Amino acid sequence: MKSKQKLLDMTYVALFAVVIAACSWISVPAAVPFTMQTFGVFMAVGTLGGKRGTLAVLVYLLLGTFGAPVFAGFTGGVGCILGSTGGYIVGFLASALTMWGLERLLGRSYPRLAFSMVAGLLVCYLFGTIWFMVVYAKGAEPMGMWAALCACVFPYVLPDLLKIALALTLCKRLSKAIKLNLDQVAG
Secondary structure, eight states: HHHHHHHHHHHHHHHOOOOOOHEEEEEESSOOESSSSHHHHHHHHHHOHHHHHHHHHHHHHHHHHOOOOOOOGGBHHHHHHSTTTTTHHHHHHHHHHHHHHHHHHOOHHHHHHHHHHHHHHHHHHHHHHHHHHHHHHHHSOOOOHHHHHHHHHHHHHHHHHHHHHHHHHHHHHHHHHHHHHOOOOOO
């Protein structure tokens, strides 16, 4: 039974890595592309829990880093990570880790999951904005924090909060289905 559980865990991790990739392909070009990647991250951690959800995000990042076209605009490779928006991509992992840590600390009730998603989003914004400022300054003149926030964060806050609301709704349903499935394998 334990090997079936591990196989099921790996399957869910792989499935949600693909979900995040598919979400990244839904993209509106901008300085920082508007994508559904954060929705995919929220879905992975919210549905699978901290450990498996974070592993799904890590698998997604590794696929993209090694060249699979899983990032926005069907891109991939180290260049995407090292580019001006790479901090937001790395921020997905920091977001997942934040959500996992808060899950362990606070539990997985619906309001706590909402709080952890918002906290994870803020961590992603932090990583991405600092990275954007550093990389942007290397190719052009330095950008202040306010200008970076206006370009890279403020336009995305409302859509990202809507993604959280949608993810919360879907996670609740999917978590029940997955828990039932996991219980059937374990029992």
